[in-house]
Amino acid sequence: MSADVINKAFLATEEEFLSVVRKQWQIKPQLASVGSCCLTGIICSGVLYVANAGDSRAVLARTDEATKEIKAIQLSSEHNASFESVREELRSMHPDDPQIVVMKHQVWRVKGLIQISRSIGDAYLKKAEFNKPPLLPKFRLSEPFKKPILKAEPAVTVQKLEPGDQFLIFASDGLWEHMNNQEAVNIVQSCPRNGVARRLIKTALCEAAKKREMRYSDLQKIEKGVRRHFHDDITVIVLFLDSQLIARDTWSSPMVSVRGGGYSGSGLIGLGLVDG
Known part of the structure; x- marks a missing residue:
């Protein structure tokens, strides 16, 4: 296991999806505008690898030795044009394009279209062959591009x-x-393990309802297609760590038990999250 292996896995996934877009181009051209953020975590022999492409986030809860309080440690950085560092990265990659990032509707967007700078898919901003008819005009750029605007390579942290x-x-x-990192960690720490991911989701939805001056029960009644105007889709995975297990070189028992919740033999644990 290494950062290079994970990077190759992301790129292989990207190529497989682009091949689907290419095969379906004439009958389903809108596949070229489909993309997803991807956040992956792998634990191997006590080492944690976190790979991120997009604006999902991984947070670690760690006990502070001095205070015995559980602190939140952010393990990934978001590839979103709202961050100055991301805009600078895009400008350095495209020095001849003054419109690589544009403020539109009070939000920074790559080419005025999308907020993220890395993803799986979004072929219309990676391959010029897909940025033309029969793709819908709202996705097509007025000027042709010679190199990919978005990247699929993840940023990988190892610790x-x-x-x-x-x-x-x-x-x-x-x-x-x-909610911020520490608020999320506090919720997980204070709640029973069973259903804690759903608790995080409900807390976020209650906050979304509050911001719109409505009740959570009223928010639930809104149709899913319309709900996107009130809050983004939410996916959460919580993985509890056992220091004795993750330090082993091999395991004979099942590696991990997963119970999912979303709104909308080698000593290795892996989990991943996609948001598209």
Whole structure:
């Protein structure tokens, strides 16, 4: 296991999806405008690898040795044009394009179309062959481009887990719009493990309802297609850590038990989150 292996896996996934877009181009051209953020975590022999392409986020809960309080540690950075560092990266990659990032409707967007700078898919901003008819005009750029505007390569962080590491939260940006890292960690710490991911989702939805001056029960009644105007889709994974298990080189028992919740033999644990 290595950062290079994970990077190759992301790129292989990207190529497979682009091949689907290419095969379906004439009958389903809108596949070229479909994309997803991708956040992946892998634990191998006590080492945690986090790979991110897009604006999902991974947070680690760690016990502070001095205060014994559980602190939130952000493990990934978002590839979103709202961050100055991302805009600077895009400008350095496209020095001859003054319109590589544009403020539109009070939001920074790549080419005025999309907020994220890395993703799986979004072929219309990676391959010029897909940025033309029969793709819908709203996705087509007026000027042709010679190199990909978006990237599929993830940013990978690697660190050894410590005995005080308690759990990991993997979540799409729909969660982080309504709570910060420490708030999410506090909720997980204070609630029973069973259903805690759903608790995070409900807390975020209650906050979304509050911002719109409505009740959570009223928000639930809104049709899914219309709900996107009130809040983004939310996906959450919480992984509790066992320091004795993750330090082993091999396991004979099942590696991980997963119970999913979303709105809308080698000593290795893997989990991933896509948000498209």
